[in-house]
Amino acid sequence: MRARWPNLSYQTRVWDNPEAASRFDQGVLHPTLAKNLYTLxxxxxxxxxxxxxxxxxxxxxxxxxxxxxxxxxxTGQLEQADKELNELWEGLAESQHQLKEQKADRRKANDKLMRENKFLKAELPGRSVANYKQSPEDSSVPMETRQEFDDSVLPEE
Structure with missing residues (x-):
């Protein structure tokens, strides 16, 4: 029997040397193992x-x-996470339901506002607003140029 690893020893760094690694991987025994195999x-x-x-x-x-x-x-953590996930899905479903309701309510309110707006646009041109400067009531009220502010409670009459 002829040894196939003449340059290999127990100190050879097989992982650093590709040639030594290929020799070592070819099914040969480490020298110490070979010695024990034949001597013990x-x-x-x-x-x-x-x-x-x-x-x-x-x-x-x-x-x-x-x-x-x-x-x-x-497994315990997974079960806890599954419970939390199920609760979150339920909360999400409820939130989506509430969102749909709010969108429907908003559409109804928007439609009502548009109807009222059309009604007011049709009604307002027929009405005239009195010019503030020409209002006769304001001209008859006596008032000084600088009026002191009085926030005291007026006595009952």
């Missing part, structure tokens, strides 16, 4: 593999528990 008894290798699997299982179970608690918390 199979019982030791199996025990190490079992230990590693057990450690990974424990780690994965802990991660799973964390994820489940996070999912439960997020």
């Amino acid at each position: 008894p199979s019982e030791v290798l199996i025990a190490r593999a079992t230990k590693q699997i057990a450690l990974q299982v424990d780690e994965l179970q802990a991660d799973n528990a964390k994820l489940r608690s996070g999912v439960d918390e997020l």
Whole structure:
């Protein structure tokens, strides 16, 4: 058997060197792993593999528990957000209904105002407004040029 990694060592930075990475990825073993594979008894290798699997299982179970608690918390938040969303949709529907009613009321008021405006335009040309300066009532009221303001309550007669 001939080694395929003559320039690779346990200190080789495989991620920095594309050539070393391609050699490492071709299915070859790391030198330390290869040494252990050929020098240690199979019982030791199996025990190490079992230990590693057990450690990974424990780690994965802990991660799973964390994820489940996070999912439960997020599920509660989602339910709360759904409730708020439903309340907001109900409020929106009510607001839209009120808006439609207000638009209808505004149209009615606008139509009534237009009818009154037409009526007044038709009626006003027939009436004449007295010229203020020529009003006889105002000329007969005696008044000084500078009149003092008096806001006192007048006695009842």
